[in-house]
Amino acid sequence: MRILVVEDEVGIADSLDRGLTADGFAVDVARNGVDGLWMAQNNPYAAIVLDIMLPGLNGFLVARQLRDDEIWTPILMLTAKDGELDEAEALETGADDYLRKPFSYVVLLARLRALIRRSGNTPVTDVLQVADVILDVNLRRVERAGESVEMSPRAVAVLEFLIRNVDRVVTKDEILRNVWDHAFEGDPNIVEVYVSRIRSVIDTGRSRALIETVRGVGYRLRSSQ
Numbered sequence: 001m002r003i004l005v006v007e008d009e010v011g012i013a014d015s016l017d018r019g020l021t022a023d024g025f026a027v028d029v030a031r032n033g034v035d036g037l038w039m040a041q042n043n044p045y046a047a048i049v050l051d052i053m054l055p056g057l058n059g060f061l062v063a064r065q066l067r068d069d070e071i072w073t074p075i076l077m078l079t080a081k082d083g084e085l086d087e088a089e090a091l092e093t094g095a096d097d098y099l100r101k102p103f104s105y106v107v108l109l110a111r112l113r114a115l116i117r118r119s120g121n122t123p124v125t126d127v128l129q130v131a132d133v134i135l136d137v138n139l140r141r142v143e144r145a146g147e148s149v150e151m152s153p154r155a156v157a158v159l160e161f162l163i164r165n166v167d168r169v170v171t172k173d174e175i176l177r178n179v180w181d182h183a184f185e186g187d188p189n190i191v192e193v194y195v196s197r198i199r200s201v202i203d204t205g206r207s208r209a210l211i212e213t214v215r216g217v218g219y220r221l222r223s224s225q
């Protein structure tokens, strides 16, 4: 799932980028309101973390413009300490929730996940299952046949995307757009590396593989063997 962080303070933006990436999200960062608005209008984000005080266009104006454009991506707005008026205005301009600075990363993550769950953008289930493979979306934990398996956060994100699109053929491009961030300029074949890693975990020893390669198109995860 992709998250947009719109924040001009480099320290906060970088720590959110690192933290959310480690938690399995694909993160784009915009350092001003104009870029933030453009990116939010043109990409399928699961949620937006939006600061109020921004160069170019402030967070209130970004939120209002998105809602005027009928873009309903959940927005978590970052407000200043003692900014009760800001908080009221945040909700009035279309933010779904707010968090007062300085905030704890753990609280931000919990609020963000709650927003994503509540939005219609993703299914409400936190535990996804295909055959004997279980993915706990919140804990980012994968089990096969009751045994916990080690996977990198990026591999877990690819697996999550495949499970959410079970029985549908997904292209490498779709996987890239949803799991990698906007700044990714490497080789799209990186997707193959992750899919083969996931296969080695979930398909080893099966008579019929769950992950099917659809030649020239992409991959399909089957709901049953």
Ligand code: CA
Residues within 6 Å of the ligand: 007, 008, 009, 051, 052, 053, 054
């Ligand atoms: Ca700021």
